[in-house]
Amino acid sequence: xxxxxxxxxxxxxxxxxxxxxxxxxxxxxxxxxxxxxxxxxxxxxxxxxxxxxxxxxxxxxxxxxxxxxxxxxxxxxxxxxxxxxxxxxxxxxxxxxxxxxxxxxxxxxxxxxxxxxxxxxxxxxxxxxxxxxxxxxxxxxxxxxxxxxxxxxxxxxxxxxxxxxxxxxxxxxxxxxxxxxxxxxxxxxxxxxxxxxxxxxxxxxxxxxxxxxxxxxxxxxxxxxxxxxxxxxxxxxxxxxxxxxxxxxxxxxxxxxxxxxxxxxxxxxxxxxxxxxxxxxxxxxxxxxxxxx
Amino acid sequence: xxxxxxxxxxxxxxxxxxxxxxxxxxxxxxxxxxxxxxxxxxxxxxxxxxxxxxxxxxxxxxxxxxxxxxxxxxxxxxxxxxxxxxxxxxxxxxxxxxxxxxxxxxxxxxxxxxxxxxxxxxxxxxxxxxxxxxxxxxxxxxxxxxxxxxxxxxxxxxxxxxxxxxxxxxxxxxxxxxxxxxxxxxxxxxxxxxxxxxxxxxxxxxxxxxxxxxxxxxxxxxxxxxxxxxxxxxxxxxxxxxxxxxxxxxxxxxxxxxxxxxxxxxxxxxxxxxxxxxxxxxxxxxxxxxxxxxxxxxxxxxxxxx
Numbered sequence: 001x002x003x004x005x006x007x008x009x010x011x012x013x014x015x016x017x018x019x020x021x022x023x024x025x026x027x028x029x030x031x032x033x034x035x036x037x038x039x040x041x042x043x044x045x046x047x048x049x050x051x052x053x054x055x056x057x058x059x060x061x062x063x064x065x066x067x068x069x070x071x072x073x074x075x076x077x078x079x080x081x082x083x084x085x086x087x088x089x090x091x092x093x094x095x096x097x098x099x100x101x102x103x104x105x106x107x108x109x110x111x112x113x114x115x116x117x118x119x120x121x122x123x124x125x126x127x128x129x130x131x132x133x134x135x136x137x138x139x140x141x142x143x144x145x146x147x148x149x150x151x152x153x154x155x156x157x158x159x160x161x162x163x164x165x166x167x168x169x170x171x172x173x174x175x176x177x178x179x180x181x182x183x184x185x186x187x188x189x190x191x192x193x194x195x196x197x198x199x200x201x202x203x204x205x206x207x208x209x210x211x212x213x214x215x216x217x218x219x220x221x222x223x224x225x226x227x228x229x230x231x232x233x234x235x236x237x238x239x240x241x242x243x244x245x246x247x248x249x250x251x252x253x254x255x256x257x258x259x260x261x262x263x264x265x266x267x268x269x270x271x272x273x274x275x276x277x278x279x280x281x282x283x284x285x286x287x288x289x290x291x292x293x
Numbered sequence: 294x295x296x297x298x299x300x301x302x303x304x305x306x307x308x309x310x311x312x313x314x315x316x317x318x319x320x321x322x323x324x325x326x327x328x329x330x331x332x333x334x335x336x337x338x339x340x341x342x343x344x345x346x347x348x349x350x351x352x353x354x355x356x357x358x359x360x361x362x363x364x365x366x367x368x369x370x371x372x373x374x375x376x377x378x379x380x381x382x383x384x385x386x387x388x389x390x391x392x393x394x395x396x397x398x399x400x401x402x403x404x405x406x407x408x409x410x411x412x413x414x415x416x417x418x419x420x421x422x423x424x425x426x427x428x429x430x431x432x433x434x435x436x437x438x439x440x441x442x443x444x445x446x447x448x449x450x451x452x453x454x455x456x457x458x459x460x461x462x463x464x465x466x467x468x469x470x471x472x473x474x475x476x477x478x479x480x481x482x483x484x485x486x487x488x489x490x491x492x493x494x495x496x497x498x499x500x501x502x503x504x505x506x507x508x509x510x511x512x513x514x515x516x517x518x519x520x521x522x523x524x525x526x527x528x529x530x531x532x533x534x535x536x537x538x539x540x541x542x543x544x545x546x547x548x549x550x551x552x553x554x555x556x557x558x559x560x561x562x563x564x565x566x567x568x569x570x571x572x573x574x575x576x577x578x579x580x581x582x583x584x585x586x587x588x589x590x591x592x593x594x595x596x597x598x599x
Contacts, residue, residue: 040475067429
């Protein structure tokens with residue numbers, strides 16, 4: 001039976017309804033992550049916009065890793081004892097990790113590798129946006145677009161990790177695109193499902209488009225951001241930053257690269273900056289796993 | 294116990310004619326107890342001379358325990374010039390804290406300092422038997438001396454050390470700034486919500502500062518970070534991770550410390566400026582009912598016994 005990609009399979013629809021809301025601080029994460037001096041009050045207020053995140057940060061601060069002698073019960077207390085930067089890094093990492101977590105029994109993608117791919121894409125989109133002279137205030141949305149571009153895969157893994165394993169295996173075995181294999185097993189692609197989830201979360205239209213179009217960037221809306229996400233997604237795959245389950249790396253969108261007047265040096269420079277960010281992230285993941293948070 | 298100062302300066306070495314009296318090398322102290330083991334506190338540039346002295350006075354080197362308060366440059370930069378590192382058979386146990394979330398070990402930080410871009414000999418090429426151990430708040434023993442550690446307040450994770458032997462106590466704070474209320478606003482400027490959110494911050498600060506005073510309580514000798522004057526701190530230098538002498542005096546009184554040595558001198562402070570600062574300290578000490586003779590400024594080469 002032919003599947004109409006515009007129809008939303010019911011199980012995908014149900015999975016979207018069950019997804020927890022995205023952290024309300026996700027849009028601010030990029031902003032605070034790149035500030036040299038964050039106002040302590042502002043930091044606490046931003047984290048507290050998300051009660052789940054607040055709870056996680058306090059639990060982490062009380063883990064043996066931080067070795068704080070007295071029991072920390074509030075964010076202001078954590079900031080006084082550990083400093084603004086430590087609490088900021090902790091909150092930023094926790095918020096990003098919770099958003100793109102595929103931690104689930106039988107998940108065909110390792111949590112750590114998938115997170116690395118998403119984080120590398122987020123940082124890469126920000127860096128490429130910067131190179132392309134995107135105004136500072138818009139770089140936050142580039143970061144979030146990179147982070148969330150594969151969010152549709154999180155949905156599929158939540159629906160059926162075993163079936164998504166088949167998607168990946170068949171895509172590898174037959175050399176077909178992941179989207180094609182997803183269509184066969186879930187009735188839509190991760191770009192489509194991710195776009196639907198982004199709409200449900202009421203994310204900015206430009207983010208919805210970037211998620212939907214990251215394999216086939218459209219010349220509509222914020223065309224520049226779509227191209228950036230597509231290029232960085234490929235750069236991360238080709239450079240081996242993390243793992244998104246997609247065996248195919250599309251051509252480097254030569255026309256986009258040339259239309260943006262990008263030199264290979266720029267892309268190489270960006271690729272060179274990513275490992276440090278990823279290492280930092282994977283260390284944090286180790287802490288979270290060790291302390292079962 | 295005997296304590297000798299090999300480096301008294303904070304931040305960066307400051308050699309020259311204006312720092313001859315108090316010294317220009319960065320943080321390094323040597324603690325000697327009843328046994329022959331050698332305890333070194335911090336590896337600022339002062340450790341170079343200490344290494345040479347050890348080579349001169351010992352036919353065979355004693356076990357060396359290098360306790361690092363934290364890994365900022367002025368506390369580790371002398372390590373590559375510490376001659377015992379190059380002696381086969383020398384045993385050096387390096388211990389200290391590592392700042393969280395950076396995914397580093399104490400050894401990897403020392404390795405980086407000696408990578409080829411910065412220094413011609415790598416850490417792996419050193420001939421001594423060097424071990425590394427990351428410390429948190431803990432209690433251990435070195436040749437009969439009880440060592441207790443406590444976190445201090447500094448931009449990266451830092452430890453203060455307390456040493457006890459035969460009923461005598463020496464405390465070295467490393468770099469430390471009083472815990473302070475980061476959420477304080479000028480009176481009347483905060484909203485009711487702010488009061489609710491940050492109202493208890495003051496008591497967190499008080500209890501963290503009390504905990505620090507408890508750690509130094511009853512010290513026979515307290516070596517304390519005193520980089521700033523009250524004119525500089527808190528007005529200009531809050532958040533830099535160092536204290537000013539007025540706080541040190543208050544802590545000395547509150548902790549009933551017998552003798553206090555102020556160290557980690559600011560690199561801009563000349564001998565003359567330190568002498569002037571000392572006069573101010575003595576005056577303030579008298580006003581607080583403290584005996585100025587029990588307070589001294591650390592000088593390179595100085596030795597104090599307790």
